[in-house]
Amino acid sequence: MANYLAMSSEELVEEQQKLRVEYQTYKNMGLNLNMDRGKPCTEQLDLSKEMLKMDNYIGEDGFDARNYGVLEGMPEARRFFAELLNADMEEVIVGGNSSLQLMYYLIDLGWRQGFVDSPRPWRHYNALKFLCPVPGYDRHFRITEYFGFQMINIPMTENGPDMDMVEALVQKDESIKGMWCVPVYSNPDGYCYSAETVRRLARMKTAAPDFKIIWDNAYVVHHLTDEQIEIPALLYECQKAGNPERPLTFCSTSKITYPGAGVAALAASERNIRYILKNMMPMIISFDKMNQLRHVQYLKNKEGVLAHMRKHRAILEPKFNLVKQTFAEQLSPCGDIAHWTDPKGGYFISLYLMEGCAKRTVQLCKDAGVTLTGAGAAYPYGLDPKDSHLRIAPTYPSLQELETASQLLTLCARLATIEVLLK
Numbered sequence: 001m002a003n004y005l006a007m008s009s010e011e012l013v014e015e016q017q018k019l020r021v022e023y024q025t026y027k028n029m030g031l032n033l034n035m036d037r038g039k040p041c042t043e044q045l046d047l048s049k050e051m052l053k054m055d056n057y058i059g060e061d062g063f064d065a066r067n068y069g070v071l072e073g074m075p076e077a078r079r080f081f082a083e084l085l086n087a088d089m090e091e092v093i094v095g096g097n098s099s100l101q102l103m104y105y106l107i108d109l110g111w112r113q114g115f116v117d118s119p120r121p122w123r124h125y126n127a128l129k130f131l132c133p134v135p136g137y138d139r140h141f142r143i144t145e146y147f148g149f150q151m152i153n154i155p156m157t158e159n160g161p162d163m164d165m166v167e168a169l170v171q172k173d174e175s176i177k178g179m180w181c182v183p184v185y186s187n188p189d190g191y192c193y194s195a196e197t198v199r200r201l202a203r204m205k206t207a208a209p210d211f212k213i214i215w216d217n218a219y220v221v222h223h224l225t226d227e228q229i230e231i232p233a234l235l236y237e238c239q240k241a242g243n244p245e246r247p248l249t250f251c252s253t254s255k256i257t258y259p260g261a262g263v264a265a266l267a268a269s270e271r272n273i274r275y276i277l278k279n280m281m282p283m284i285i286s287f288d289k290m291n292q293l294r295h296v297q298y299l300k301n302k303e304g305v306l307a308h309m310r311k312h313r314a315i316l317e318p319k320f321n322l323v324k325q326t327f328a329e330q331l332s333p334c335g336d337i338a339h340w341t342d343p344k345g346g347y348f349i350s351l352y353l354m355e356g357c358a359k360r361t362v363q364l365c366k367d368a369g370v371t372l373t374g375a376g377a378a379y380p381y382g383l384d385p386k387d388s389h390l391r392i393a394p395t396y397p398s399l400q401e402l403e404t405a406s407q408l409l410t411l412c413a414r415l416a417t418i419e420v421l422l423k
């Protein structure tokens with residue numbers, strides 16, 4: 001292998017022919033592998049088996065969790081999530097199994113009714129905009145697209161979104177109603193917001209009086225190293241800065257226990273919580289409190305969660321290492337044709353290829369039996385302006401499958417790069 005960027009066209013064609021032979025060998029293997037969504041593997045799901053044996057459904061204040069009532073969640077569950085979300089228990093609502101559903105509900109609430117600090121419901125504006133740090137979580141973007149927001153790309157850096165750009169935009173445009181954030185081990189780069197970024201988000205002046213930060217702490221305890229990165233609490237920083245109603249913060253146990261049957265929670269100012277509960281009332285009598293109790297009895301508190309997450313790490317760390325090592329062995333010698341992130345937690349690695357190579361790489365992989373997340377998926381409207389980003393999800397496949405899939409992926413990336421260089 002040699003530096004592609006220093007090769008003549010003849011040398012590139014020669015390399016291409018070699019790679020095509022290799023590619024055909026993979027095709028002949030009849031592979032059927034999936035590195036698409038960030039799902040836990042079966043071994044991870046099995047870690048929480050014992051939880052299903054928890055069957056005391058009487059809560060600490062004597063309330064029977066099997067019955068209707070207590071929309072805000074069982075008190076012990078509110079306390080549990082308050083610790084995870086760095087909030088007081090009165091600032092927490094414990095919901096059903098999905099934090100994404102809670103996020104959707106709150107965007108819907110802003111759109112239909114507005115928030116406590118809204119001059120009018122968002123649907124009464126001619127234009128609605130939302131800031132989207134990119135690359136980001138495709139399902140966030142789908143929500144704001146669904147409600148008709150114009151989404152504005154904000155480049156991510158290792159310290160979080162480009163705050164100069166964010167501040168400049170929100171200061172002058174009242175139609176910018178909010179911003180998506182995955183502050184810890186971001187999906188998909190694995191970056192963590194710096195303390196400075198958190199404080200600037202809390203303090204910045206916004207033209208919209210009801211600007212909302214959707215603070216999705218999906219990976220807040222999902223460490224892959226000993227470092228256990230923690231960042232300042234946005235709720236507290238916003239309170240201190242005089243913007244207490246700005247943050248709506250979320251997390252769930254989807255990737256702690258079960259994605260299909262975990263527990264989700266949201267934390268916000270007490271005023272927001274009262275308003276949200278009042279508006280939830282017509283929708284639901286109460287969420288699944290039996291599951292809330294099972295989770296608290298099994299995981300106990302943040303310390304218990306962190307101990308449980310160490311078991312996940314033992315399964316995931318070798319998978320992340322294998323992918324990064326394959327990238328280093330197969331892509332680095334080819335010169336500056338790709339770079340990738342080195343996350344200290346979370347569920348993804350971002351692989352950045354040369355401009356114009358991402359879609360072609362995904363297609364080549366697909367034709368050889370390996371499904372990747374679609375190129376562009378991590379950008380609003382599915383449009384990566386450079387067609388260079390791939391979201392790699394190493395958690396679900398076995399180590400052996402991952403080895404084959406990442407070898408093939410690097411091969412396809414090299415083929416796609418050569419095609420672009422030969423154009």
Ligand code: PLP
Binds near residue numbers: 218
């Ligand atoms: N938020 C982020 C950033 C995610 O990556 C995911 C799942 O991949 C979710 C939310 C989904 O969370 P939940 O299962 O709680 O709806």
